[in-house]
Amino acid sequence: MHKHLPQGARRTHHTRHALAGSIALALALGAMGAHAQSSVTVYGSVDQYVNHMRSSSGASMTALEDGAVLRSRLGFRGHEDLGGGLYAKFQLEMGINADNGSQADTTRGFDRQSWVGLGGGWGEVRLGRQNTVIFGRGDYIDFTSRTLGSMVNNFGVPSRFDNDISYTSPRVAGFLFEAHYAMAETGAPSRQAIYQAGLDYANGPYRVGYAGLYARAPQSAVYTAPVRYDNLYANYDYGKGKVQLAFVRSNNSTSGTAGNNTATVLGNTGGLVAGTNADVNRVYRVWQLSADYRITPQLRVGALWGRIQDTSDSGRGASGGAVAAYYDLSKRTMLYAVAEQLSNDRNAGFRLAASGGMKPNFTSADDVNGRTIKGVQVGVVHRF
Numbered sequence: 001m002h003k004h005l006p007q008g009a010r011r012t013h014h015t016r017h018a019l020a021g022s023i024a025l026a027l028a029l030g031a032m033g034a035h036a037q038s039s040v041t042v043y044g045s046v047d048q049y050v051n052h053m054r055s056s057s058g059a060s061m062t063a064l065e066d067g068a069v070l071r072s073r074l075g076f077r078g079h080e081d082l083g084g085g086l087y088a089k090f091q092l093e094m095g096i097n098a099d100n101g102s103q104a105d106t107t108r109g110f111d112r113q114s115w116v117g118l119g120g121g122w123g124e125v126r127l128g129r130q131n132t133v134i135f136g137r138g139d140y141i142d143f144t145s146r147t148l149g150s151m152v153n154n155f156g157v158p159s160r161f162d163n164d165i166s167y168t169s170p171r172v173a174g175f176l177f178e179a180h181y182a183m184a185e186t187g188a189p190s191r192q193a194i195y196q197a198g199l200d201y202a203n204g205p206y207r208v209g210y211a212g213l214y215a216r217a218p219q220s221a222v223y224t225a226p227v228r229y230d231n232l233y234a235n236y237d238y239g240k241g242k243v244q245l246a247f248v249r250s251n252n253s254t255s256g257t258a259g260n261n262t263a264t265v266l267g268n269t270g271g272l273v274a275g276t277n278a279d280v281n282r283v284y285r286v287w288q289l290s291a292d293y294r295i296t297p298q299l300r301v302g303a304l305w306g307r308i309q310d311t312s313d314s315g316r317g318a319s320g321g322a323v324a325a326y327y328d329l330s331k332r333t334m335l336y337a338v339a340e341q342l343s344n345d346r347n348a349g350f351r352l353a354a355s356g357g358m359k360p361n362f363t364s365a366d367d368v369n370g371r372t373i374k375g376v377q378v379g380v381v382h383r384f
Contacts, residue, residue, distance in 0.1 A: 038080035045070045046098045049148075049336075049379020053352060055362055056372040064099050067356025068148040069326075069336060070381050072098040073112060089124075090116045095356065104356065111269070112160065123169040130164045132157075133178050133198035133211040140200070140207060140233045141246045142290035143302030148354040148377060149322030149340045151288050151306025152246055155350065156253060158213055158229055159268045161194055176200045184272055191216050192272045205237040215266050221275020227252050227266040241293040241300070248286035253316075254279035258361070259349025259368030260316060282316065285309040298328045308350065315347035332383045343372040 049068040054060040066072050075093035082088055093112040095104025105111035115128030134157055138146035146153050161182035169177040180196035192215070200209035213229040229250040236243045254277055256263035265280050266273055273280070287309070292302030305321035322340035329335060344350055349369040351361055354377075362368050 038078065040076060040078045042074075042076055043384065044072075044074040044096075045381060045383045046072050046096075047355070047379065047381035048072075048098055049377045051358065051360075051375065051377045053362070053373060053375040055367040057364075057367045059362060059364070059367040061360055061362075063358075063360040065354065065356075065358055065360070065377075065379075066097050066099050067095075068338070068354045068377055068379050068381070069145065069334075070147075070383070071104070071112075071356040072096040075113070084120075086118065086120045088116070088118055097356075097359070105269075115164070121170065123167060126164075126166045126168075128164065129160060129162050130166055130180070131160045132213065133180060133196045134213060134229060134231055135159050136178075137198065137200070137209065137211045137231065137233065140209060140235055140244070141231075142244050142288060142304050143242065143292035143300075144290075144304070144322070144324065144338075148352075149324050149338045150290075150304065151308065151318075151320055151322075151342070152231075152248055152286055153353050154318070154320065154342055155248065155250070155284065155286050155308050156264050156268060156353070158252065158264075158266060161270045164194075166196075171202070174201050174203045176202075192218065194266075194272075205239075207233075207235040207237075209233055213266075215273045217273040217275030217280075221273075223275050223278055223280050225251065225280045227273050227280060241291065241302075244290040246286070246288045246290070246306075249283065250286075251280050251283045253282070253284060255349070257365070258363045259351065259365050260347055261318075261344075261349040262351055262368065281312075282314070283311045284317070285311060300326045302326075308348070310345070310348070315345045316349075317345045318348045318350045319343050334381050336377075336379055336381070338377045339375070341372065341374045344368070344370050346370045 047067045047070045049065055051065045052062045073093055073095050078090045080088045091113050092110045094110045095112050097104055113129060115126045115130050117124055117126035141152055142150050144150045163183040164180055166180040178198040182194040184190060184192040194215045196213050198211040211231045215227045217224050229252050232247045234245045252264045252266050253261050254263050254265050265277050288304060288306035290304035292300055294300045303323045308318045310316040320342035322338060324338040327335045342350055342352055351368055352373055352375050
């Protein structure tokens, strides 16, 4: 219909249409951006410490270790606003041995976390390799955040599982609920899935909660008792610090080459219950009392004591405690010092543990079983 317009007029007409189209496209993209804002964050930490330990056997060691309070790591977090209160997010996180630059787990690219999720006002669903409910409650267990110095940590905590589907509710009237279902790998019986649940209640200075895990063995297994890990905790924030009480009931402890309690039936980072380990029938109770005090805005000190009780009365219990100090040089950099002691009963073989596994550790059962182990650690952690 433009054939009757002069050539200049036709060019002007097309230019106006092109300009109008460009403006419309820009407005459309702007509107989309307003409803779908996204971000990706690179984050991580480097935690290095000098560790000196001595066993009552006479053996001792001094080593540079990684991950006393916060395992060295590199991670990526993403968040996208989908509009209408809905959002998508993901997290990829790998552990690093910062003392030598190697991966914490050479069999995986992202050994710590690898999941994608959707959330909204109704809560959040995640799919993939995730931290356990128990692991995520570390800040509520004791002043160490259940890391170096913690007797609960010395007993052992299931850390994360593959093929995990989770739901976390919004906090309503102080309550927050979390549930996980970690599927077995292809070929394994579905009954070997790992179930988790957590309930947390916070009201002012008070917090109480439960975090638990349940994993079954095959029906035809020699030992069919399920692996359980039940954790109750209670906190009181008195302003300058917190008083924390924790209780654990679990049968997830067994013998390793280095001692009678240096391994777990289920595993700290995944795996199924095979039903071939008689130690699944031995149940432990762990009691721990912890308190800390902030002397200055930068300096915090804490102490704890705990008891691992072997309910089978076979001498596989232990007791111990720790004192520690943490000094914030900045919001990202912290110095720390920890002194701890763990006294094994006559047949127990627990060892000191940190956020990351101690690579140099006592490897002879004679240095662990029935022994008292003392340790002093000094280090620095930087977050970015």
